[in-house]
Amino acid sequence: MLGHRFATRINSFASDAARYWPDLAGKPSLAQMIARAATVKGLTELDLNYPDHVTDSPKEVAKMVADTGLGVSGLAMRYYSNPAFKLGAFTNPDRAVRREAIDMTKRGIDAAGEMNAPMMTLWLGQDGFDYGFQGDYRTMWADEIEAIAEVAAHDPTCMISIEYKPNEPRAFSLLPDAATTLMAIDEVGADNLGVTIDFAHSLYANEQPALSASHIMRRSKLFGMHLNDGYAKRDDGLMVGAVHVQATLELLLAVKRGGYDGAIYFDTFPDASGLDPVAECSANIRTVRRMIAAVELMDSNNKLGDAQALQDPIVGQEIAQLALRGELLAS
Numbered sequence: 001m002l003g004h005r006f007a008t009r010i011n012s013f014a015s016d017a018a019r020y021w022p023d024l025a026g027k028p029s030l031a032q033m034i035a036r037a038a039t040v041k042g043l044t045e046l047d048l049n050y051p052d053h054v055t056d057s058p059k060e061v062a063k064m065v066a067d068t069g070l071g072v073s074g075l076a077m078r079y080y081s082n083p084a085f086k087l088g089a090f091t092n093p094d095r096a097v098r099r100e101a102i103d104m105t106k107r108g109i110d111a112a113g114e115m116n117a118p119m120m121t122l123w124l125g126q127d128g129f130d131y132g133f134q135g136d137y138r139t140m141w142a143d144e145i146e147a148i149a150e151v152a153a154h155d156p157t158c159m160i161s162i163e164y165k166p167n168e169p170r171a172f173s174l175l176p177d178a179a180t181t182l183m184a185i186d187e188v189g190a191d192n193l194g195v196t197i198d199f200a201h202s203l204y205a206n207e208q209p210a211l212s213a214s215h216i217m218r219r220s221k222l223f224g225m226h227l228n229d230g231y232a233k234r235d236d237g238l239m240v241g242a243v244h245v246q247a248t249l250e251l252l253l254a255v256k257r258g259g260y261d262g263a264i265y266f267d268t269f270p271d272a273s274g275l276d277p278v279a280e281c282s283a284n285i286r287t288v289r290r291m292i293a294a295v296e297l298m299d300s301n302n303k304l305g306d307a308q309a310l311q312d313p314i315v316g317q318e319i320a321q322l323a324l325r326g327e328l329l330a331s
Contacts, residue, residue, distance in 0.1 A: 002256045003292040005263040007045035007073040008281050010053065013037045015271035015280075031064055038068035040278050042285040045073035045263050047121070050108035052078055054115070062115035073263045074119030074161075074224070075112045077105055079126050090147035091127040091140045091174060098143065105151045109158050119159040119223055121196050122148070128170030144174055145187050152190035161223035163196040166205045168235060177205040178212040182219045196224030198267055199240075199248065203232040209247055210254040217258035225255060226267035227288065237269030240284045241291070246320055252288070253295045264288055294323035303329050 013033040017024055020036060028036075030053055037046060046065055048054055054061050054075065065072050079089040079101055087093065089101035109120050127144055129135050152160045162185065166176040175181045178195065185193045195216045202209040216222045229243045230236030241248050270280040298304045298319055307315035319329050 001261060002252070002295070003264060003288060005044045005073070006042055006285050006288070007047055007263040007265040008037065008040070008043060008284075009265075009267055010034065010037060010046050010048055012266075012268065012270050012277040012281065015277045016274050019276075030061070034065055034068055034070070036278065037281070038070055040281045040285070042289075043070065043281060045071045047074050047076055047265060048072060048117075049078045050075045050111055050120075051081060051104065054108075054111050058111040058114040062117070072115050072117040073265065074117050074121055074159075075108055075115070076121040076123060076163075077108050078123075079104075085126050086169070087126070088128075088140075089126045090124060091135075091143045093135070098147070102147050102150055105147075106154045109151065109155050109160075112158055113155060119161055120151075121161045121163050121224060122151075123163040123165065124175055125165060125169055125173060127175070128167070128173040130171040140174060145184060148184065148193070149188045149190060152188060152193050156190075156192050158192060159194060159221075159223045160190070160192055161194050161196040163198055163201070163224070163226070164205070165198065165201040165235070178202070178207060178215055182215065185220050194221035194223035196226060197222065197251075198226035198228070198235075199244075199251065200228045200230040200232075200235050200237065200267075201226075203230060203244065203247070204234060206232075208250075210250040213251055213254045213260075214258065217255070217260070222255065222258065222260050222262070224262060224265060225251075225260065226265045227284070228266065228268045237267065237272060239268055239280060240266065240287045245324070246317075249291050249294060249320060249324065252291050253298065256292075256295055256299070290324070293326070294320075297323045297326065297328065301328070 010033050013036045014028050017028050079085040084097045092098040112120050162181050164175045164181045167173055197213050202212050227240045229238040266284045270277040304319045
């Protein structure tokens, strides 16, 4: 059922630390951030980064989370431990560095298994280029596909979800959008491969998020959905619905119709502005619940379907706007 699971980014809970921990010297620990996140009403799960948040004892970290009443929805790879990864993880021209990235990803998948976390998210932001003529695109693509295939085969029971992004930190990402990511997944051909759609990433990939989600569910599997918002120029990490209310609503409708039942994950950045992360995450949950109620209302009769069958934006827009107010279009 859409919207019964809510997850969030644990690093958000280091935001506004001095007010929450007035006696804290330095940065809050992982345990402190987890405990703070657990105070968010309605939050059910956390995503953790690997290897940042999970070192030698994955089971201990899982227990730390479970003891607060939360679950671990998955791990997300971060390729920061070796400065050489700046030139690529799976596409690094140095075979030894590339092997290091692949083997680290396998260890992350093993850690997810120990934690009973069902998913590993691959955000391959380092895999790309900054200049024309910097690399041979055929070689880079072949390396990317080969590495994804190897890590997917490492544990076929673990969902491997690719989170695409147009750029940052590289000027151009090798997997910048839904279409290219689907092409890569098709080429790999692994049953446990799927996609995570990030709302802000999709926006500044010049996509309509609902359309991209529909393509993903048609050609592959939608394993993850990151909600946030922004001005379609970069990864702003704003609160859900802060800018693109209707596009968010349309995405929620599309994934409901497609049968998505995974966690709704808030990839927002309250720490960028020093906001209270508990209040910010709580507001995101309330916003999404209102939007899901509007989606349910729109799907409670055939009026939207009839309007869409005619490609009638006048009626479709009015139905969406009224649904957000808890109203149905008059007959």
